[in-house]
Amino acid sequence: xxxxxxxxxxxxxxxxxxxxxxxxxxxxxxxxxxxxxxxxxxxxxxxxxxxxxxxxxxxxxxxxxxxxxxxxxxxxxxxxxxxxxxxxxxxxxxxxxxxxxxxxxxxxxxxxxxxxxxxxxxxxxxxxxxxxxxxxxxxxxxxxxxxxxxxxxxxxxxxxxxxxxxxxxxxxxxxxxxxxxxxxxxxxxxxxxxxxxxxxxxxxxxxxxxxxxxxxxxxxxxxxxxxxxxxxxxxxxxxxxxxxxxxxxxxxxxxxxxxxxxxxxxxxxxxxxxxxxxxxxxxxxxxxxx
Amino acid sequence: xxxxxxxxxxxxxxxxxxxxxxxxxxxxxxxxxxxxxxxxxxxxxxxxxxxxxxxxxxxxxxxxxxxxxxxxxxxxxxxxxxxxxxxxxxxxxxxxxxxxxxxxxxxxxxxxxxxxxxxxxxxxxxxxxxxxxxxxxxxxxxxxxxxxxxxxxxxxxxxxxxxxxxxxxxxxxxxxxxxxxxxxxxxxxxxxxxxxxxxxxxxxxxxxxxxxxxxxxxxxxxxxxxxxxxxxxxxxxxxxxxxxxxxxxxxxxxxxxxxxxxxxxxxxxxxxxxxxxxxxxxxxxxxxxx
Numbered sequence: 001x002x003x004x005x006x007x008x009x010x011x012x013x014x015x016x017x018x019x020x021x022x023x024x025x026x027x028x029x030x031x032x033x034x035x036x037x038x039x040x041x042x043x044x045x046x047x048x049x050x051x052x053x054x055x056x057x058x059x060x061x062x063x064x065x066x067x068x069x070x071x072x073x074x075x076x077x078x079x080x081x082x083x084x085x086x087x088x089x090x091x092x093x094x095x096x097x098x099x100x101x102x103x104x105x106x107x108x109x110x111x112x113x114x115x116x117x118x119x120x121x122x123x124x125x126x127x128x129x130x131x132x133x134x135x136x137x138x139x140x141x142x143x144x145x146x147x148x149x150x151x152x153x154x155x156x157x158x159x160x161x162x163x164x165x166x167x168x169x170x171x172x173x174x175x176x177x178x179x180x181x182x183x184x185x186x187x188x189x190x191x192x193x194x195x196x197x198x199x200x201x202x203x204x205x206x207x208x209x210x211x212x213x214x215x216x217x218x219x220x221x222x223x224x225x226x227x228x229x230x231x232x233x234x235x236x237x238x239x240x241x242x243x244x245x246x247x248x249x250x251x252x253x254x255x256x257x258x259x260x261x262x263x264x265x266x267x268x269x270x271x272x273x274x275x276x277x278x279x280x281x282x283x284x285x286x287x288x289x290x
Numbered sequence: 291x292x293x294x295x296x297x298x299x300x301x302x303x304x305x306x307x308x309x310x311x312x313x314x315x316x317x318x319x320x321x322x323x324x325x326x327x328x329x330x331x332x333x334x335x336x337x338x339x340x341x342x343x344x345x346x347x348x349x350x351x352x353x354x355x356x357x358x359x360x361x362x363x364x365x366x367x368x369x370x371x372x373x374x375x376x377x378x379x380x381x382x383x384x385x386x387x388x389x390x391x392x393x394x395x396x397x398x399x400x401x402x403x404x405x406x407x408x409x410x411x412x413x414x415x416x417x418x419x420x421x422x423x424x425x426x427x428x429x430x431x432x433x434x435x436x437x438x439x440x441x442x443x444x445x446x447x448x449x450x451x452x453x454x455x456x457x458x459x460x461x462x463x464x465x466x467x468x469x470x471x472x473x474x475x476x477x478x479x480x481x482x483x484x485x486x487x488x489x490x491x492x493x494x495x496x497x498x499x500x501x502x503x504x505x506x507x508x509x510x511x512x513x514x515x516x517x518x519x520x521x522x523x524x525x526x527x528x529x530x531x532x533x534x535x536x537x538x539x540x541x542x543x544x545x546x547x548x549x550x551x552x553x554x555x556x557x558x559x560x561x562x563x564x565x566x567x568x569x570x571x572x573x574x575x576x577x578x579x580x
Contacts, residue, residue, distance in 0.1 A: 133470075134443075134446050134447075134470040135470050135473065135474040136474075137439070137442075137470075137473050137474055137478060137481070138439070138442050138443050138446050138469070138470055138473055139443070139446065139470070149427070149428070152427075152428050153424075153428050153429070156424050156428050156429065157424075179428070180423075180424040180425050180427075180428055180429070183425065183427050183428055184425040184426075184427060188427060188478060191427070
């Protein structure tokens with residue numbers, strides 16, 4: 001039986017799926033962060049290996065006819081990583097996988113907000129332009145990191161209210177000044193963990209959280225519009241935009257004229273892209289039922 | 291001969307001075323970063339030791355009657371550090387030393403902008419309130435780090451002009467996208483090294499740099515006004531505010547009604563504070579001639 005492998009190597013987790021050419025899943029596994037731009041290459045490799053080996057467990061490796069791996073940031077893949085696959089993998093940007101996770105159309109705009117944030121214009125499965133994606137230090141505006149940093153900024157300035165209370169509690173800080181000390185001592189990206197607190201506080205009516213949500217959504221919409229051409233498909237991806245919450249709702253409202261659709265699992269989209277390389281008519285709806 | 295030691299442990303360098311009670315300098319030395327909040331404790335200790343030992347070279351240690359050390363951030367000093375001094379040192383915040391570096395008045399407001407940025411209200415050589423000083427991740431608005439990060443943000447967004455050219459050249463980046471990659475890979479505080487490029491580009495008329503200078507100065511003035519009481523002395527300290535340049539000029543203009551004075555060397559101020567502990571009438575103008 002001919003099967004394909006799809007892998008989505010994200011900042012939070014790595015997910016792999018093995019599916020038949022008509023989209024029937026025969027193996028699935030997930031592991032930790034497999035993005036070599038976010039963690040050490042050896043850690044990323046070990047996580048990707050765990051996900052791929054897990055998905056291939058119980059599958060006849062001789063049947064694997066194609067593999068696609070979606071990687072954020074650095075797309076160079078070493079021979080070591082290629083050796084994990086029974087066939088040479090196709091490596092594409094995570095934004096290409098994200099577009100395919102929302103639409104069978106080979107062209108369109110994808111807006112991703114997970115730990116980072118980026119918008120990409122894609123034509124025929126190829127990136128032709130991006131906006132933001134500059135990393136936590138210089139950009140990623142509206143991302144989970146950005147939202148979390150705003151929450152910490154609000155708390156360290158002792159802005160009264162639920163958000164500050166939630167941040168102090170989450171960090172185990174006794175007072176506002178300790179927030180700065182704890183934030184400085186932690187790895188920079190740890191601030192992304194505070195993002196859900198912004199959503200929680202916003203839902204409960206905290207004005208500081210509502211302001212952060214509004215600004216974050218506006219920044220994400222601006223990033224989207226830097227590359228989007230009206231009339232082309234628009235896909236929302238990444239945890240901030242695929243999980244229900246105030247940021248997702250605000251962004252959907254701002255982008256309503258572009259009728260954005262929500263991305264499904266990236267690994268399924270990667271498997272569909274792999275299937276297309278051997279079977280151009282592989283049905284998108286079978287890999288990504290909506 | 292009775293002498294005192296003053297030490298200023300800054301984010302960029304550690305400086306120590308040995309002086310007589312009437313302010314005559316008999317030893318002086320400087321070493322690298324001695325701020326245990328910015329580098330490892332062992333590195334900070336080694337730099338402080340180098341500066342202190344250097345200043346004491348050729349001085350009869352038996353004559354040392356007082357020592358004052360000004361430390362940013364964490365003011366806990368281990369027994370190991372105390373053992374470097376012939377007498378138990380008085381440890382004070384770097385903001386207390388900075389005020390004394392500008393005025394003999396025991397009370398007033400100091401605004402520091404170096405690698406970080408903080409304002410402090412001091413009464414009788416004791417900190418009674420601060421503004422900002424939240425570190426590069428959550429604050430330090432208008433600091434060298436902040437200025438440098440704005441420069442990198444401008445460059446990665448390909449804002450045309452001299453500032454972008456200078457940043458690309460400084461980082462050895464071939465194009466704008468590389469700026470994000472290089473910034474992500476470097477230690478976060480390395481962005482502070484780009485601050486002088488903002489001043490340079492601003493002096494040569496670059497609009498992007500002028501905008502960063504104007505915003506940075508406004509943020510520093512806001513931080514100052516959060517704690518300043520009109521009618522009390524105001525002191526400007528830190529490399530951004532003591533070296534000539536557009537940020538210093540803009541801040542001086544904004545704070546003109548408060549008639550701010552510029553801080554002299556912190557180590558001399560620390561030596562004066564040490565001298566005061568044994569000779570309350572130690573002349574400020576002898577330690578810090580203006």
